[in-house]
Every structure is written in C-alpha cells, then in structure tokens.
Amino acid sequence: MFAFEERIEIARDPQAVFAFLTSPEQRPRWDRSVVSERLLSPEPVQVGSRVRTRMRVMGRAVEFDWLVTELAPPTAMAARSLSGTMPTRLRFSFAATDVGCRVIASIGAEPGGMLRVVEPIVAEAARSTLASGLARARTLLEAEPEA
Template sequence: MFTVTESVEVARGAASVFEFLTDPARRAEWDRSVVSERLLSPPPVQTGSAIRTRMSILGRDAEYDWRVTVFEPPAAMALVSTSGMMPTRLRFDIADTADGSRVTATIEGSPEGMLRLAEPIISETVRSTFSESLQRAKALLEAG
C-alpha cells in the first residue's frame, strides 16, 4: 500500500475551491490523468453518491467507480473505489487561511497481484500527476 499527500495554497476561499474540486464535470479540467468523470447517482453530489472516472494511467485506459464516503462542504470530501485497477481511497481537505485556502489531497492505493511489483513506479506517478494537477487547479481557480 502507498499513501501520497500533496498540498497547495489557493488565493480563493474554501467554499469556491471545494465546489470546483468536487464537481465531477470539472475534474478533467484540472487533473491531467482524467479523461472524463460523471455522477452516476442523482445530483447533487453527497455522501453515498456514485461517480465514474475514465482515466489514462501510465499510457493505459482505466475506469474507476467511486462511492462518496464523506461530503462536508466546504471542508472535506472522501471517496473509496468500488472498481478499478486497484483499491483506492481519495480525500480532499480544504481549510480557509488568511490569504485564501489550503487544499490537502491524500490518495491511498493498494496494488494487487502483478501491480504490487510496480508499486514504487505507481506511487511516484501518482505523486507527480497529483502535484501537477493541484497546481493546475490553483491556476484555474486564481484566474477566475
């Protein structure tokens, strides 16, 4: 199992950052690994909602289904995969700061079978992709 945690400061309030980061329709705008993401259950997103994400990971297409386990605007959202390449958990924590807000994103992955051999590569790819994605989200949010 690996855990990757990345943080970024954004010059926008927690409410607008939370709304942007937790909107499935906007995920592909800021996360370069995401081809598309959509809500499978009736809107709005809430605890228990189902989300499907199509991704390109290490040059391979992948699809993940998620269940939202925590949805506490504007502070936290957590998801657990219900299908995909490997069991995965994702959490966003957002807190107001004097100059905007701080986003902390944590991904836990549990590669199984042959993927366990590639865990160091997967972990580093997740880290670099998510760091870049959070920086992109920051730029989009701050540009308005």
Template sequence: MSDTIRLDQPPAEVFDLLTDPEELAVWSHAFDHAEQLDPGPLRVGSRVRAGARVDGRPGDLVFEIVDLRATEVLEVEGRSDDVRTRARLTIRPCDGGSEVTATSRAVVDDEDDDLAVEPEANPAFADVAGSLLRGLEAALGERPSQAP
C-alpha cells in the same frame, strides 16, 4: 502519501471545483472524463465514473463519496478491476485563500505486474497527492477568482 498546497481562492470556490464531476478531468490529469452515476446533488454514497489512464492502461474507476462536508472535506474511495484507491482532500481557510491537503493511498491487485503491487515502486502512484494538488492549482489559476 500526503501533500499540502496554498491557493489564492477561498474554500467555497475550491470545494465547488472539487465537487463538480464534469471538472474532474480538468484538475486531475489522470482522467479523460467523468460522469455522476446517481441523480441529484453529490452526497455521501454518490458515485462518479471516471475514465482513467493507470500505468498507461485505459480503464474506468468508480468513485464513491465516503465523506463530504461543504467547503471542508471531500473523501472518495475508488475501485476498478485491479485498482483500489482512497483520496481525502481537506480545505481550510488561510490568509484570504485556502490551504488544501491531499492524502491518498492506492493499491493495485495485478498478479501479472509485480511492481504494480507496491505503490512506491510504481511511477503511476508515486505522487498521487502532489499530482492532484498541482492539477487543482493549475485549474484554479486558469479561472478568475469569484472572491469579492
């Protein structure tokens, strides 16, 4: 699943928000909190644990950064006991702002919930990419731009 949005903020500002683990719960409404598990700046291999509500069930997802290119790309792979997810956010300059494309895929491995196995049949996974972008747009809209 993929979706694209146009934002007024420049790529560096968008990227800064996306790569701040403390801000994850601000722009991704699926999470209540997040914490970086590894010391130092985020890099490929860094892990972030996020408190999640998946299909109404609380739980933690641990995300690992699999691609990170400053101001351009953030790609993460997430895992919990029964959820595997991968999300890629690509940021491009566009008319003084940014164009952000989110691509996501989620799989639920839950033998007790047949509908959860098919993401298209599960409302929690029906529009992950669009939901991420709407949350990002709302979070950035509530902040003054740092652009000159």
C-alpha cells in the same frame, strides 16, 4: 500499499475551491489524466453518491467507480473506489487561510498482482499526477475573476 498527501494554497475562498475540486464536471479541467468523470447517482453529490472516472494512467486507459464516503462542504470530501485497477481511497480537506484556502489531498492505494511489483512507480505516478493537477487547479481558479 502506499499512501501520500499533497498540499497547496489557492488564493480563493474555501467554498469556491471545494466546489471546483469536488465537481465531476470540473475534474477533467484540472486533472489532465482524467478523460471524463460523471455522476452515476442522482444530483446533488452526497454521501453514498457514485462517480465514474475514465483516465489515462501510464499510457493505459483505466476506469474507476467511486463511492462518496464523506461530504462536508466546504471542509472535506472523501471517496473510495468500488472498481478499478486497485483499491484506492482519496480525501480532500479545505481550510481558510490568510491567502485563501489550504488544500490537503491524500491518496491511499493497494496495488495487487503485477502492480505490486511496480508499486513504487505506480505510487510516484499517482503523486506526480495529483501534484500537477492541484497546481493546475490553482492556476485555473486564480485566473478566474472572483464572483
């Protein structure tokens, strides 16, 4: 099992950052590993909603179905995988700062089978993907004019 968290400050209000980072439609814009993400449940996203994510990870196409387990706009969102290559949990928390918004993103996963042998590589790939995705989200959000 591995777990880690990434933190970033984004010069936008927490509501805007929350809306961007938790929107299935926006995820492919900021997370370059995501090919597509769509809501499988009726709108709006809420606790109990299901989301399908198609990704390219370490050169392989993978698909995860997620269950939203926490949704408290604009402070937190969490989900756990229902399917995919390994059981995974993710959580985003958002807090207002003098600059705008602090985002803390955490991932925990339990690789099984052959993935257990390469767990350190899988963990580093996931951490690196999350860190670069958050940096891209910051660039995109800060480049947009404030509403």
